[in-house]
Amino acid sequence: MNYCNYCPGYCCYRLEGSMLLLSATDINRLARHLRLSDGEIRRRYLENKNTFKVKEDGSCIFQAPDRMSKRCTVHEARPDQCRNFPYDKPCPYLKREDLLAEIAPRIEQGLRRAWGGSHK
Ligand code: SF4
Numbered sequence: 001m002n003y004c005n006y007c008p009g010y011c012c013y014r015l016e017g018s019m020l021l022l023s024a025t026d027i028n029r030l031a032r033h034l035r036l037s038d039g040e041i042r043r044r045y046l047e048n049k050n051t052f053k054v055k056e057d058g059s060c061i062f063q064a065p066d067r068m069s070k071r072c073t074v075h076e077a078r079p080d081q082c083r084n085f086p087y088d089k090p091c092p093y094l095k096r097e098d099l100l101a102e103i104a105p106r107i108e109q110g111l112r113r114a115w116g117g118s119h120k
């Protein structure tokens with residue numbers, strides 16, 4: 001079973017000490033997908049030279065805030081690190097209660113905001 005299809009994308013939330021690292025190839029792939037220049041991708045979506053901006057809850061700027069699965073809005077053009085994780089091994093997030101406990105409130109916070117605060 002591919003758990004990623006049913007997962008809210010725990011790996012798309014930034015944790016202290018970890019960061020999504022982008023290559024020039026990643027940026028160019030995304031640029032072609034969104035029909036923008038590489039420079040425009042960098043200007044709009046990158047926080048610094050090497051990584052995407054994140055939203056207030058720490059989620060990747062390309063993660064849809066209003067649904068619980070299939071949340072990557074650029075899935076076809078996602079960076080290599082997103083494609084390759086978890087590197088043919090069992091996903092570490094699904095086994096680590098400490099990581100889930102850290103990220104779950106952020107998911108709820110994002111959903112509450114996206115749904116207008118009606119789901120407490
Ligand atoms: S790699 Fe793990 S955390 Fe990321 S979407 Fe797949 S199952 Fe979820």
Ligand code: SF4
Nearest residue numbers: 012060062063072082
């Ligand atoms: S590009 Fe997509 S898969 Fe990668 S971190 Fe962002 S939302 Fe997640």
